[in-house]
Amino acid sequence: QVQLVESGGGLVQTGGFLRLSCAASEGTLSGYAMGWFRQTPGQEREFVAALSRSGGSSYYGDSVVGRFSIFRDNAEMTLYLRMNNLKPEDTAVYYCAAGGKFISRSEKDYDYWGQGTQVTVSS
Numbered sequence: 001q002v003q004l005v006e007s008g009g010g011l012v013q014t015g016g017f018l019r020l021s022c023a024a025s026e027g028t029l030s031g032y033a034m035g036w037f038r039q040t041p042g043q044e045r046e047f048v049a050a051l052s053r054s055g056g057s058s059y060y061g062d063s064v065v066g067r068f069s070i071f072r073d074n075a076e077m078t079l080y081l082r083m084n085n086l087k088p089e090d091t092a093v094y095y096c097a098a099g100g101k102f103i104s105r106s107e108k109d110y111d112y113w114g115q116g117t118q119v120t121v122s123s
Contacts, residue, residue, distance in 0.1 A: 002027030002112050004096050009117030016086050016121070022079040022096030022114055033099045034072060034079045035110055038092035038119075045107055048094070049081060052103040059105055063089070086121045093118050 008020040020036070022029075035050040049070035050059045058070050069082040079096055094117050097110035104110070 002029065002032070002098050004098060004112055004114035006094065006096050006114040006117040009094060009119045011120045011122060012086055013122050014087060017082070017084045018086065018119060020081040020083070020094055020096075020117060020119075022081075024077045029072065029077050029079060029098060030074045031101075032112075033101065033103045033109075034070075035097045035099060035104070035107075036070060036079075036081045036094060037097060037107055038090075038094045039116075040092045045095070046092070047105045047107070050103050050105060051079070053101065057103050059103060061105075083119070086119075088121045088123045091119060091121050 002024050003026040004022055005025050006022050036048040037045045038048050039045045047061045051070045055072050067085045072079045096114045098112040099110040
């Protein structure tokens with residue numbers, strides 16, 4: 001079992017950047033495919049990015065491709081999401097998740113979730 005803690009959210013202007021982190025407070029991230037999702041009030045959780053266990057394969061949601069980058073440091077047991085050229089529509093609570101052996105866009109394939117970190121992009 002693994003417990004995840006996100007950090008790095010905050011308020012940023014349009015065009016700015018943030019880097020989110022997801023660390024394991026208990027357990028380890030190694031051995032898990034990892035993902036980032038986001039959610040706004042009244043909306044379903046949206047896939048943002050996913051990364052394989054090795055870090056060699058990644059998927060991105062259509063709305064963030066080319067702007068966001070997911071990567072991991074297995075030695076530090078930390079997952080990151082670098083978000084560039086942020087837009088107001090990126091405003092959401094961002095969640096990291098740890099899944100099974102295979103990279104996935106579906107939240108159903110993730111077993112462990114963090115508490116979320118708020119990202120707000122002002123226009």
